[in-house]
Amino acid sequence: MPDYPTSIGTSDADSITLLGHDVAGELMGQVSFGELAFWLTTLRRPAPGELAVFEAVLVALADHGFTPSAIAARLTLTGAPESLQGALAAGLLGGGSRYLGVTEDCGRFLAEALASHSGPLPADEAGWDVLAASAVTAQRAAGKFVPGLGHPIHKNGDPRTPALYRIAGEAGLVGPHLELFAAVGRVHPAIIGRTLPLNGAGVCGAALADLGFPVDLLRGFALLARTAGLLGHLAEELRTPVGQAIYRDTDEAVRYISPRPDGAVG
């Protein structure tokens, strides 16, 4: 006998229940969309400070211009204008390890460093720096990048990073992941030999991990945030389309090289 438990929602002839509450009577008009998104993924209502950090993260990650993801969404709408859901889905599909993955990778890097630490958490900056130096050194020894460090455009500092620390600080929510991430910012120059900014995607991962979200879900919030940004691009594409021009310009820049019979090129 099939039996699939869920705690998200249910409905009967007279009511729609979401998270144990009546949608019409207790949620609509009482709860913001951001608050509902937090609640849906954790099954608990966020405290006001938690919500402030969470909404700031969603705002920080909503858009970053003509990314591969936004361009793909616009091109897909060009080919299939009848299917807004297809254009949105195509845009989200580009939100993978290389493009939106930093949020998740940084949360995981910090969470694993904290999990591998035995004993009580550090009580001061010096203690966090020791832990951060150990984590950065181990990551480098494994031949891996330290997630959350560096940005192709904001070489002198990503402005979202101090903004989110300020908001989390006002909410009293600078937890161990954000503490450790700040320490990574202090100690990495001596270890890797140059100074890189703490980027916005990384600090968002740290803040979400401090809010208690599991690391496997962090990419999901970047995707939710990006859904709003992609809708902005698609709304603009409906008003002033550029997808056709991007296609034409790209196609015109293609140079054809006939392959040889053995498959070799050039």
Add this chain to the structure above:
Amino acid sequence: MPDYPTSIGTSDADSITLLGHDVAGELMGQVSFGELAFWLTTLRRPAPGELAVFEAVLVALADHGFTPSAIAARLTLTGAPESLQGALAAGLLGGGSRYLGVTEDCGRFLAEALASHSGPLPADEAGWDVLAASAVTAQRAAGKFVPGLGHPIHKNGDPRTPALYRIAGEAGLVGPHLELFAAVGRVHPAIIGRTLPLNGAGVCGAALADLGFPVDLLRGFALLARTAGLLGHLAEELRTPVGQAIYRDTDEAVRYISPRPDGAVG
């Protein structure tokens, strides 16, 4: 020389601009995620009353249980657990004409009825009823359903409908689409011979159209709302997976009928 105009976002070494504002200094911590989504699609900041209606719509549409869309998202995560974006995209792809289309269809039906009306808009209920009767009669004469009427579960009334009218009323935002939709609710029994409830997807379409969104974009807000609901399902699937069980139970209920050589079955 390619040139793609946009008013969404841009960035340089020191700042990230969204909608003409500095993300870090002017938006993070100041603007809710719902507010940003409204702003991204219209390029203007909503007034508080507009935002209240908009967020209520997103809350109303966020989830409706184990829909085809939610089941598809869970099954996709079962097959490709490394790709949260793929599971989310698969869920959104089911948000098409039959499942999430009512919001768009209802907004379009109302907008077209209003557009075809010449002269000033009605000043009282009796006037709206005349317009509604004309639109419902024409739709029926064309052999089409009236969008926004009826619900498979909430046969006595969808509780989201009065809730959204109340919220829009408090904000002073019951515009012509919502007026006309209410009139459809009053006049349809005499025309089609039975009384059907005004459903939640339909009233959301009317409210979004009153907020000034183009009808081609209405499905997009249902998709944005549903993204939060799907994330809730995927978070639950990570905690207590049921996708494998749904697969197994569905597969066990399959009955194989060997086709004949001409392709006929049974």
Add this chain to the structure above:
Amino acid sequence: MPDYPTSIGTSDADSITLLGHDVAGELMGQVSFGELAFWLTTLRRPAPGELAVFEAVLVALADHGFTPSAIAARLTLTGAPESLQGALAAGLLGGGSRYLGVTEDCGRFLAEALASHSGPLPADEAGWDVLAASAVTAQRAAGKFVPGLGHPIHKNGDPRTPALYRIAGEAGLVGPHLELFAAVGRVHPAIIGRTLPLNGAGVCGAALADLGFPVDLLRGFALLARTAGLLGHLAEELRTPVGQAIYRDTDEAVRYISPRPDGAVG
């Protein structure tokens, strides 16, 4: 008690059955992939002539260079290189009404013209021309384009069209849809005032309809064909990536226009 009938496949501990045949013993090594695709969708094995036409259609539709669809697939791989399925899906999502829809639209236009014709089918070219003139005239009167006519690049004739007529002719499979489509080519100049080529997507729709496929499924074969083309693009992107360069060049051509507070631009 759930019960889902199917005639595609089933399996038990010792065998895998597809279309009523043992996959390992009767299909692998005996049936080409194209043949299997025909069989899977019709439940009957194609005759050799049918297969020749079908495979020619798939070859004709497999690729058309850096289309919006191919560019979107490459950009998606750039952002999510771990998910080949996501890049492929993003590419297919652009295969909608505007881009791959011609095959389906043309098949439907021809099928509806044939369905609306009473009495026996024409016995000679003159008879087909009468039917075609009637269909083209009605389509124009309804303010619609005639699907399958015209091509942005191949203004003097799409080379795939005569090739497919030749292959269908050799197989004895020029049925009513292909006959009517050829007549459309003959009669349209006098009706619409200029001469347009019969395009390859259109002739493929006519040929597939003559093979007995339902029109609702025609887009599916264009998508199957395009899957091979997209795999070619993704294989090339893995060898010599250009997605990052397309992103960079597109992003550099963006011109930011700050919106005014009321949402107006410019």
Add this chain to the structure above:
Amino acid sequence: MPDYPTSIGTSDADSITLLGHDVAGELMGQVSFGELAFWLTTLRRPAPGELAVFEAVLVALADHGFTPSAIAARLTLTGAPESLQGALAAGLLGGGSRYLGVTEDCGRFLAEALASHSGPLPADEAGWDVLAASAVTAQRAAGKFVPGLGHPIHKNGDPRTPALYRIAGEAGLVGPHLELFAAVGRVHPAIIGRTLPLNGAGVCGAALADLGFPVDLLRGFALLARTAGLLGHLAEELRTPVGQAIYRDTDEAVRYISPRPDGAVG
């Protein structure tokens, strides 16, 4: 100045070129769809024996009944019947690491074992067994499964495995990956303590790797094969829909557990 090299296709007013050949004159009617797919991904035309193995792999992987992927495609069509491309894309998105990944994982496991082997390849079964024992032992020591071993249904042997060995043998194409995979089948019982069958997804990965495809692309062929199977499911869903019933039956089996205020369940 943008410049994107490609060797797949190009076109001008009079011709369409694919892989350096004229589509209409040299490919349509001359090349099967399977052959074109091989050619598009390698840029070289396969020899007849290579094509026989390749098409057998595509046939072997095309369908496996009501998989999570096939169910998701059917449910997506139920919600968005206007978008065949969306239903197909949703189905492909479930073709990830857990479901279609075995083909890729097995190819990679074998390729890495061969790459780590110095000196000439083994000349006899005993030599292959030594290499296989070393690879299986190392995989187990790393706490990982050996890809390609075991099947939830075909516990006594997957019938596709001997069929593909036979076809590859007739083509003279049992290369090092297939040799090593066969040796894995011989040596693993002594190492892991029980006898598992060599499964069909695994042998397909070995055969594709012997054909020279890069391992990063192997999943792509499983996806291409599955596209035909999914089209079969969608064609059947158009004829005799079961998606609505799967939704209803699944939804009826859901048991709602109201969450507690702290997010705990049960």
